[in-house]
Structures are given as C-alpha cells and as structure tokens.
Amino acid sequence: MTTWDPAQYLRHADHRARPFTDLLARVPDPRGERPRIADLGCGPGNVTALLAARWPTADITGYDNSPEMLDRARAEHAGPTPGGGTLGFAPADARTWTPDGAHDLIVSNATLQWVPGHADRFADWIGALAPGGTFAFQVPGNFGALSHRLMRDLAEKAGLGGLLRHEDAVLTPQAYLEHLTALGCAADAWETTYVHLLAGEDPVLDWVKGTGLRPILTALDDDPGARDAFLDDYRAALRTAYPGGAHGTPFPFRRVFAVARKEG
Known part of the structure; x- marks a missing residue:
C-alpha cells in the first residue's frame, strides 16, 4: 500500500486546490437546510474544509485510505x-466504498485516477444520491506528460514499472459524459490545462514526490541507495524536460472534470 506524506503533498497546496475550487464553481447548492456531503479521497482535509466554508450547515465526511492523511485532516479540520x-x-x-444512506453531494478531488475501472463505481454512488443530488469529481489527465513518461521509463529500468499508472488511468471528458448520462444524470464534463509557475530548486520533482511518485518512493523505502539513485536520474531528466526561467518553472498540468446531477 502506498505511503503518503501530508507535509510533502501540501507543499504545493495552492496549485493543487485550484482545480477543486474550479470544480465547485459548477456544483449547484444541495437541497435542504442540512445537506449530507461525502468527500471521497479527502487527503489532508484542506479542500474538504472548503466544502464546509461553502455549505456551513452541512454534515460533511471526508474519506481516505491513508492513515497519515486522515491524522492530519482530523488534527487540523475536524469538528x-x-x-x-x-x-x-x-x-x-x-x-x-459504498455510501451508508442518501447523500446530497458526493465529491472527489484527484483520487479516482488511483482506482482502476472507477467509472464502474459511478452507478453505486449515483444510486446513493438523494433526488436532485450531485456527483462531482476532477482527476489529473497528465499521464502522457513528460513528467510521467520519464518516471515510467526509469521505473521500467529499475524493475518497478508495474507500480505506475498509464494514460488509461482516466477517461476523456466525452467518455465520462457518456457514462454519467447513461445513468440518467444531467451531466457536464470538460478539461483544463493549467500552467503552474513553480518556485524553488527542482520544483517538478518536488511536486511529483507528493503524488505520482509515491508508489516508487514507498517501494524503495527500505533501500535508500536505490531510492537516491532513482531520484538522481529522475531529477536530471526533469531539469532538461522542464527548464527553469527567470520567474520560475512552468509546469503544464491537464485536469479532467465532471459534474452530474441526479434526476429528481
């Protein structure tokens, strides 16, 4: 199981949270005075807290399979x-995960790319929505980017290629739209490529150490020499692929979004 580092993940919290705020801009207000909301894959809870800020009367639960992330979320945001x-x-x-009763909103931020065949779960989650409820998510769509291709090439050479995801980890906006409308929802799907201007030395490596590189770092945790050798090779490749400029390092990052509202 992949080990997560909340502090490393949050080093780029502002850039990582921006797609979630863009997603929420398309989510309608839940019905009722005290809506029930689930955040699937809540991580350290920083974006789950944005749900509470927008809907302060709601009962909100963030779910995650990382004990490290949950500990951080509870310590800083629960209550x-x-x-x-x-x-x-x-x-x-x-x-x-199967919802325990009706929900007014189920949302997921940068999580479903870790779930093979996640579109097959949509029926269960939408089935648990109250009439008029919403299912909304965003996933990274950058698995064809140089950052991931270089990572996969080095992982293959190290015999760790099976740990990483490929471009089929997520679907196209059109495919998500087809899945969601087939389930009887009024749906919207789109994609956006952000160009994050990252600061610091080797910022792209610092970014992926919080997310996509976690399976490799976990696998090499007991072999510091192999881990450092991998990071040295990857660092050198990323410096060539993403050269820094006078104001930082531009890092293009594609995201895929979908919002589906249940009839009712």
Whole structure:
C-alpha cells in the first residue's frame, strides 16, 4: 500500500486546490437546510474544509485510505462548523466504498485516477444520491506528460514499472459524459490545462514526490541507495524536460472534470 506524506503533498497546496475550487464553481447548492456531503479521497482535509466554508450547515465526511492523511485532516479540520454543521473524517477505500444512506453531494478531488475501472463505481454512488443530488469529481489527465513518461521509463529500468499508472488511468471528458448520462444524470464534463509557475530548486520533482511518485518512493523505502539513485536520474531528466526561467518553472498540468446531477 502506498505511503503518503501530508507535509510533502501540501507543499504545493495552492496549485493543487485550484482545480477543486474550479470544480465547485459548477456544483449547484444541495437541497435542504442540512445537506449530507461525502468527500471521497479527502487527503489532508484542506479542500474538504472548503466544502464546509461553502455549505456551513452541512454534515460533511471526508474519506481516505491513508492513515497519515486522515491524522492530519482530523488534527487540523475536524469538528463542528460555524453554521451548525459538522466536519469529520473516516477511513475508506474508493475501490470498495459504498455510501451508508442518501447523500446530497458526493465529491472527489484527484483520487479516482488511483482506482482502476472507477467509472464502474459511478452507478453505486449515483444510486446513493438523494433526488436532485450531485456527483462531482476532477482527476489529473497528465499521464502522457513528460513528467510521467520519464518516471515510467526509469521505473521500467529499475524493475518497478508495474507500480505506475498509464494514460488509461482516466477517461476523456466525452467518455465520462457518456457514462454519467447513461445513468440518467444531467451531466457536464470538460478539461483544463493549467500552467503552474513553480518556485524553488527542482520544483517538478518536488511536486511529483507528493503524488505520482509515491508508489516508487514507498517501494524503495527500505533501500535508500536505490531510492537516491532513482531520484538522481529522475531529477536530471526533469531539469532538461522542464527548464527553469527567470520567474520560475512552468509546469503544464491537464485536469479532467465532471459534474452530474441526479434526476429528481
């Protein structure tokens, strides 16, 4: 199981949160005075807290399968909200999670790319929405980018290629739209390529150490020499692929979004 480092993940918190705020801009307000909301793959809880800020009367639960992420989320964000709602966190795996009763909103931020065949789970999650409820998610669509291709090439040479995801980890916006409309939802799907201007030395390596590189780092945790050799080779390749400029290092990052509203 991949080990996560909340502090490393949050080093680029502003850039990572931006797609979530863009997703929420397309999510309609849930019905009722005290909506029930689930955040599937909540990580350290920083974006789950944005849900509480927008819907302060809601009962919100963030779910994740990383004990490290959940500990950070509970320590910094759990508790009652100023509007009389609640914000809590619980362990769950998106591959098997089934909602325990009706929800007004199920949202997922940069998580479903870790779940093979995740579109097959949509029926269960949409089935658990209250009438008029919403299912919304965003996933990275950058698996064909140089950052990931270089990572996969080096992992193959190290005998670790099977740990990483390829371009089929996520679907196209059109494919997501087809899945969601086939389930009887009014759906919207789109993609955006952000160009993040990253600061610091080797910022692209620093970024992927918080997310896509985690399976490799976990596998090499007991072999510091092999881990350092991998990072040295990857660092050198990324410096060539993503040269820094006078104001930072531009890092293009494609994201795929979908919002589906259940009839009712």
